[in-house]
């Protein structure tokens with residue numbers, strides 16, 4: 001950990017066994033934190049096999065909707081990063097009542113538990129999708145939010161709960177991330193850059209619908225570093241703040257071109273199909289750069305390269321059929337109900 005900065009020793013991460021968590025947890029262990037992962041392990045238990053500094057990692061299988069259990073496991077924790085979620089539109093729409101119970105209803109109980117333990121810092125993973133579609137190119141944090149889906153709507157409602165609550169000394173901060181990309185131990189292949197890359201590798205063909213639509217992106221290692229920065233930042237820089245976090249807004253066609261050129265053997269064809277859905281999403285992340293000095297280290301090219309290397313090294317198993325890479329397919333197979341899961 002950086003010397004001279006406020007230091008939280010014990011960090012709990014809800015949903016820490018997911019895609020982002022699988023990169024964030026090793027990063028925080030490396031930085032010297034004690035990390036408690038609180039997760040249902042919907043996408044598998046293999047995530048932290050062989051991780052370095054495992055003696056400082058505590059894994060707890062818990063449903064974040066179980067307030068009593070959550071409160072019990074938060075004893076002694078200094079900071080919480082809240083990632084647990086039904087984390088995309090289609091999985092949410094599969095069972096909206098279940099989605100709401102995890103993404104929104106559980107949030108109140110989690111906040112009560114955090115507050116009752118007087119946990120100092122609470123970092124909430126919202127989403128840049130809360131803005132909906134905007135004509136403006138530079139969508140910044142003070143613009144109105146017009147979420148278009150229930151997933152985004154409940155992300156925003158959780159933000160409101162944080163903003164409206166009285167949390168004594170709790171320093172809460174909201175992060176609105178772009179779409180994450182690149183290889184991680186719990187891999188998602190249902191995100192734009194990752195999907196296009198895997199199709200290029202396996203099918204040798206990328207189908208782009210439209211192509212001019214802009215998408216904001218962030219490399220998974222930069223995502224992990226950003227959460228680390230939010231833990232290290234002084235109270236006055238983060239308390240009650242909202243930050244966008246993305247590093248490159250790119251059109252889908254540009255992403256396809258990057259993928260083809262990174263694979264580099266001339267084998268990949270890009271096919272463009274017409275679509276009526278030309279909605280663009282793009283964000284401005286100057287605030288986190290200005291306030292916290294966040295500097296991205298990685299590009300979309302790096303993310304594609306990490307996926308190509310992992311695939312060629314045999315680390316991505318049956319990528320088009322393995323349901324653990326696709327949130328909606330896993331959720332369909334698990335047939336989760338609204339009741340507590342564990």
Ligand SMILES: NC(=O)c1ccc[n+]([C@@H]2O[C@H](COP(=O)([O-])OP(=O)(O)OC[C@H]3O[C@@H](n4cnc5c(N)ncnc54)[C@H](O)[C@@H]3O)[C@@H](O)[C@H]2O)c1
Nearest residue numbers: 015017018019020039040041042063064084085087179180
């Ligand atoms: N990945 C992205 O591109 C992206 C972009 C913007 C925001 N986010 C947000 O970041 C967070 C992490 O995203 P991700 O891609 O790692 O998602 P993910 O789906 O890979 O991980 C979510 C984790 O939450 C766990 N979980 C789900 N319901 C739970 C419950 N009731 N109790 C305990 N654990 C539960 C799952 O088992 C999973 O490990 C999410 O909140 C997501 O909305 C992600």
